Amino acid sequence: MDTRFMLVTIGLIIAAAVTQVLGFDWKNCGKPDAPAVLKTLTLSPDPIAIPGDLTASASGSTSVELSAPLSVNVTLEKEVAGFWVKVPCVEELGSCHYRDACDILNQLIPPGQDCPEPLHTYGLPCHCPFKAVSLFP
Secondary structure (H helix, E strand, O other): OHHHHHHHHHHHHHHHHHHOOOOOOOOOOOOOOOEEEEEEEEEOOOOOOOOOOEEEEEEEEOOOEEOOOOEEOOOOOOOOOOEEOOOOOOEEOOOOOOOHHHHHHHHHHOOOOOOOOOOOOOOOOOOOOOOOOOEEO
């Protein structure tokens, strides 16, 4: 499983929680031949209700094994009055650089502990290294 893919998804969900999001849209700013590619991402409901439930669905692929240290850049933007404004990095949330996403995952889900659902049910990993794979094409 691609850590960048997971962190981008989490980052988008967090950004959505900051305010109500109308007409959610996303794009993969990387190159198509990058080692990790996010292919699809959907959030529902749209508009997102705060507070409320949010469902995220995504697919992606990695062409190489991803292992520690795994540097990840997340850029979140919000449209304000017709202009796209970068959401700043505040307390590790928003448009942030993560020096080692593998370490963050180990803090969130201690090694040896089962991966959370639905990862556990589908036998998907939640710790580095992540093998090259295509997830939910």
